[in-house]
Each structure stands twice: as C-alpha cells, then as structure tokens.
Amino acid sequence: MREIIDGRYEITGALGAGGMGQVLLGYDTVLDRAVAVKRIAVRQFASRDDLAAEFVARFRREARVTARIRHHGVPQVYDAVLDAQADSVYLVLEHIDGTTLRDYLAGAAALPVEVAVAIGAQLATVLSYAHALPVVHRDLKPANVLLTRDGVVKVIDFGIAALLDGSTSRITRTGSVLGTAAYMSPELVNGQEVGPRADLYALGCILHEMCSGRKVFEARSDFDAYNRHLTDTPTPLRTLRPEVPAALEELVLGLLAKNPSDRPVTAQDVYRRLLPYLPRPGAPAPILPPGQPDPTRIYRSPNPPADLESAPPVPARPAARQAVTEAGSLGDAAARYRELCALGRYAQAAQALLAVVEEVARRYGPDGTEAGDLHRDIALALAQSGEQRRALTEWERVEAIELRVGGPKSPRLRRARVAAIGCRAVLGELTASAAVDELYRLFGEIRGTDAETAEDGLRLRLAIAEWLPATGDHTRAERFLTQLRTDLAMLRPADDPxxxxxEELAAELRH
Structure with a gap:
C-alpha cells in the first residue's frame, strides 16, 4: 500500500535528505503531476509538546516565507500539510528534474570560467529577488543548488531563511546550528544577526570553488572551518588559476570579506559585475563532459525552447532511480502505465515508462521497434498530461528510430510526424496555416493509395480537419470535412472514435 499524504499526494520514492528532513518523490493525484515532498519528523527536533508547537509554528512560517519567493530560480511551493497526529509536517514543492551543483562539481577540476560565471549570475538573480522581499537563505551551498537538464539554476531549501521585516520571532534558532561550515559567513559563525550579505559571502565561496576546483578553506573539521572563516585570508583565484580575469578575482575576494560592510552592497551589484564574463548570444557552447547541463545556454540563446533531443539527460540520482524503477520488469512497467492511464494519471504513467528506457535500450537496442513503441507511449501520456514540450521530444525520438527502422515511407514514421506537428503547433512553433501545410504535404504522399483510407491515413486526415478551422478558411475546412465524413461512413461504424x-468537428463548424 502506497503512502498517501493528506488524501492527495502519493509517495512513490525517496529523493534524498534536505536540510531538516527527508525529501520524497511524490505524485499529486488531483493535478496529475510529480511533486517533491519535504517531510520533517517533528519529534526528531522537538521532544516536548511545547517545543513541538513551536516547531510547527516555525514550519508554517517556513512554508509562507518560501511561498513568497515566486521566482523561476526557486521551486514553487504548492502546499503545506500537518498530519493528524502532528508527528510530521510536509512541504509540497515543484519537482525539479536535475542534478545538484555538489554532484556537478564532484570529482571535477575547475569549471570553465564562463560556466562558473553563468551559474554565479543565475544565483545572483535569485538572491536579488529573495533579498528584496526580504528573505535571507542562510545556508546557500552547492547541495542547495540544482541545475536542470537545460542548465537553469534553481535554489532549494529556503526553509531556514529568516524574514528581515522585524516581525519574525526568534524561533528560527530552535535546534542545531544553522548553516554549513564550508560556506558560512563570519557573522553567522559568531551567532550575530545576519543580513543579505551573509548569502553574498556564501556565493563568494561557491564562485571560488567553481573557478579553482577547491573550497575556499580546506579544513579538517567544522570547527577548523569556522576558525578559518573568521581569521584566514582566502587565496586569490589568480594564484590558483592565472587565466581568471583580474576583475573577477577582485569580485570574489570582495564577496569573501570578513566584514559584511566590505562586501558588495547587493546581489544585483554582483550580477552587474559578472555580466562582462557571460557568453554573448550566438557564442559557441563550452566544452563540458557528456551529460552535463550547460548553464551558459540561457545567455548564448536567450529563452530558447529546451532542445532536449540533443541534450543528454542528467543522470538520475540513485535514490530517484530506485524510486522510479520499483515497478521492476518491463511487463510490470507496462501494466502500471495502462493502470495509470485508465485513472487519468498521465504524468505518472509517463514516468513509469521513462524508468525503463535504459532497460529497453540495453535489452533490445536503442533503435529497435521496442524502443520506438516505448517512446511513443511516453509521448502519448505526456501529451495527455499537457506537457507538450516533453511530448515533442519523445515524438522526435520516435521519428529518428522509425526512420532508421522502417524508412521514409513507414506508416509509423508518418504517425510520429503528425503528432510532432501537432505539438509544435500547440507550442506556438508553427502557425495553424503552417501546421496544415505540413500535414497536407504528408497527405500528398499517400493520396490516391490504399494508405489514404487505412488507420494512419484517416488519423492524418483527422489532424488536418482539426487544424483547418484555426486557419480561418472555413469553406476549405467544411469541404475537407465533408469528404472525410463520406469516407468514414463507408469504412467505419457510427461509434468509431x-x-x-x-462529427464533433462538423457540428462545431456549423455553429
């Protein structure tokens, strides 16, 4: 029996551990979407009833604070739940498909400067927005930074942030020391009041680490790290890596100043000083290891649609992979897919099959009919869930497979192309007229052949009939529908889908 939170959120696996609890992979059964659920066991932090009540109050404040940060660089808060026994509290968040900056940096040397700057600049935009609310993160570190598949930076776990509007109680200090030793500002180490510049210090630590390939202060213990933040001078970046621009080194040293008043004034100032080192639109992509997200992409190609077909997927975190592969065999995944589709839970159905893509490729080959069928079913479910961008990616994968397997005249290839045209039209990449032109071109390949009245041909003609009215040419649309209705009356029973x-389209045209 799967765990259900608040009668709505189905827990499907574990994603990892957050700053104050477990992070679970969940599914919203009402809105048909994956979610991340942060679960905190109240009694782990507060054994007495009065402390538990204080902890719950802190949780409510955490939820409200995080919900106020409505920025594309922060996962959206969907819900906050307290269980009936008050044993656990849950924060329901947008699920981000990505990798942590900690994993991105693991085992690697220094990042290319433009990559480090692109990540730093995106972090600065998040901090600039949060600080204006005003909210301070207080635990900014690589483990709390996610990179999505297309290189967008997301900052997670604002749960220990402190509001600076003067109305916040001191309950944020309940429990253990807040923050992480390697990225902790001197004022936080000293237990002093902290402001936005504490986050800028942490940003300086992260920039230094990305540019140099090592932490600002290598330490034997947390206590040693605390002392070094208080007393030691950071090694200038150009001493470790001479090709780092002098002005960038100066910025990082300024961020790492012991006295907050000696640091840049705002995150917006930091962003402006990083701008000269960001790649310009049209610049070539940096050289990165296979599968690594490219954080420069949004600067090189501002606001492009995600080219997920060409971008290798981010490797799943072990916990996430375990969560989504719990169905086991391919047969179990297919059965789960059918069950979920029957319930209208299309996003979760797609995830059930996405979990076995690697297994299908390993067992049957990445270009076999089985792989094509799998990606087709994933695309169908994604389209039903409203995720047209991801559906288009899957249809393009099907096209590539079917072109190699069946050749350019394959009915299965034609079906995938029809679906891909529909996705692009819904996404606004094609006008209705352009979509109809592409569909007519496909129809021209089969007009006058037996394929015209076969299943794929009828589906192609139906797609044309659905898009023709949107072109504004109602006369042409009515003429096309009339011929299609005549053919269907001879070929199919009245209850045929x-x-x-x-018939529905014809009735809509009449009205």
Whole structure:
C-alpha cells in the first residue's frame, strides 16, 4: 500500500535528505503531476509538546516565507500539510528534474570560467529577488543548488531563511546550528544577526570553488572551518588559476570579506559585475563532459525552447532511480502505465515508462521497434498530461528510430510526424496555416493509395480537419470535412472514435 499524504499526494520514492528532513518523490493525484515532498519528523527536533508547537509554528512560517519567493530560480511551493497526529509536517514543492551543483562539481577540476560565471549570475538573480522581499537563505551551498537538464539554476531549501521585516520571532534558532561550515559567513559563525550579505559571502565561496576546483578553506573539521572563516585570508583565484580575469578575482575576494560592510552592497551589484564574463548570444557552447547541463545556454540563446533531443539527460540520482524503477520488469512497467492511464494519471504513467528506457535500450537496442513503441507511449501520456514540450521530444525520438527502422515511407514514421506537428503547433512553433501545410504535404504522399483510407491515413486526415478551422478558411475546412465524413461512413461504424470526432468537428463548424 502506497503512502498517501493528506488524501492527495502519493509517495512513490525517496529523493534524498534536505536540510531538516527527508525529501520524497511524490505524485499529486488531483493535478496529475510529480511533486517533491519535504517531510520533517517533528519529534526528531522537538521532544516536548511545547517545543513541538513551536516547531510547527516555525514550519508554517517556513512554508509562507518560501511561498513568497515566486521566482523561476526557486521551486514553487504548492502546499503545506500537518498530519493528524502532528508527528510530521510536509512541504509540497515543484519537482525539479536535475542534478545538484555538489554532484556537478564532484570529482571535477575547475569549471570553465564562463560556466562558473553563468551559474554565479543565475544565483545572483535569485538572491536579488529573495533579498528584496526580504528573505535571507542562510545556508546557500552547492547541495542547495540544482541545475536542470537545460542548465537553469534553481535554489532549494529556503526553509531556514529568516524574514528581515522585524516581525519574525526568534524561533528560527530552535535546534542545531544553522548553516554549513564550508560556506558560512563570519557573522553567522559568531551567532550575530545576519543580513543579505551573509548569502553574498556564501556565493563568494561557491564562485571560488567553481573557478579553482577547491573550497575556499580546506579544513579538517567544522570547527577548523569556522576558525578559518573568521581569521584566514582566502587565496586569490589568480594564484590558483592565472587565466581568471583580474576583475573577477577582485569580485570574489570582495564577496569573501570578513566584514559584511566590505562586501558588495547587493546581489544585483554582483550580477552587474559578472555580466562582462557571460557568453554573448550566438557564442559557441563550452566544452563540458557528456551529460552535463550547460548553464551558459540561457545567455548564448536567450529563452530558447529546451532542445532536449540533443541534450543528454542528467543522470538520475540513485535514490530517484530506485524510486522510479520499483515497478521492476518491463511487463510490470507496462501494466502500471495502462493502470495509470485508465485513472487519468498521465504524468505518472509517463514516468513509469521513462524508468525503463535504459532497460529497453540495453535489452533490445536503442533503435529497435521496442524502443520506438516505448517512446511513443511516453509521448502519448505526456501529451495527455499537457506537457507538450516533453511530448515533442519523445515524438522526435520516435521519428529518428522509425526512420532508421522502417524508412521514409513507414506508416509509423508518418504517425510520429503528425503528432510532432501537432505539438509544435500547440507550442506556438508553427502557425495553424503552417501546421496544415505540413500535414497536407504528408497527405500528398499517400493520396490516391490504399494508405489514404487505412488507420494512419484517416488519423492524418483527422489532424488536418482539426487544424483547418484555426486557419480561418472555413469553406476549405467544411469541404475537407465533408469528404472525410463520406469516407468514414463507408469504412467505419457510427461509434468509431475517429468518426465521432469528425462529427464533433462538423457540428462545431456549423455553429
């Protein structure tokens, strides 16, 4: 029996551990979408009833603070739940498909300067927005930074942030020391009041680490790290890596100043000083290891649609992989897919099959019919869930497979192309007229052949009938529908799904 939170959120696996609890992979059964659920066991932090009540109050404040940060660089808060026994509290968040900056840096030398700067600049935009609320993160570190598959930076775990509007109680200090030794500002180490510049210090630590390939202060213990933050002078970046620009070294040293008043004034100032080192639109992509997200992409190609077909997927975190592969065999995954589709839970159905993509490729080959069928079913579910961008990626994968397997005249290839045209039109990449032109071109390949009245041909003609009215040419649309209705009356029974849909379209045109 799967765990259900608040009668709505189905827990499907574990994603890892957060700053104050477990992070679970969940599914919203009402809105058909994956979610991240942060679960905190109240009694782990507060054994007495009065402390538990204080902890719950802190949790409510955490939820409200995080919900106020409505920025694309912070996962959205969907819900906050307290269980009936008050044993656990849950924060339901947007699920981010990505990798942590900690894993991104693991085992690697220094990042290319433009990559480090692109990550730093994105972090600065998040901090600039949060500090204006005002909210301070207080535990900014690589483990709390996610990189999505297309290189967008997301800052997670604002749960220990402190509001600076003067109305916040001191309950944020309940429990253990807040912050992480390697990225902790001197004022936080000293237990002093902290402001936005504490986050800028942490940003300086992260920039130094990305540019040099090592932490600002290598320490034997947390206590040693605390002391070094208080007393030691950071090694200038150009001493470790001469090709780092002098002004960038100066910025990082300024961020790492012991006295907060000696650091840059705002995160916006930091962003402006990073701008000269960001790649310009049209610049070539940096050289990165296979599968690594490219954080420069949004600067080189501002606001492009995610080219997930060409971008290798981010390797799943072990916990996440375990969570989504719990169905086991391919047969179990297929059965789960059918079950979830029947329940209208299309996003979760797609995830059930995405979990076995590697297994299918390993067992049957990445270009076999089985792989094509798998990606087709994933695309169908994603389209039903409203995720047209991801559906398009899957249809393009199907096209590539079917072109190699069946050749350019394959009915299965034609079906994938029809679906891909529909996705691009919904996404606004094609106008209705352009979509109809592409569909007509496909129809021209089969007009006058037996394929015209076969299943794929009728589906292609249905797609044309669905998009023609949107072009504004109602006369042409009515003429096309009339011929399609005539053919279907001879070929299909009255309750046939294609025939029913055509009748609906005809009725819509009459009105």
């Amino acid at each position: 294609v025939r029913r849909r055509v």
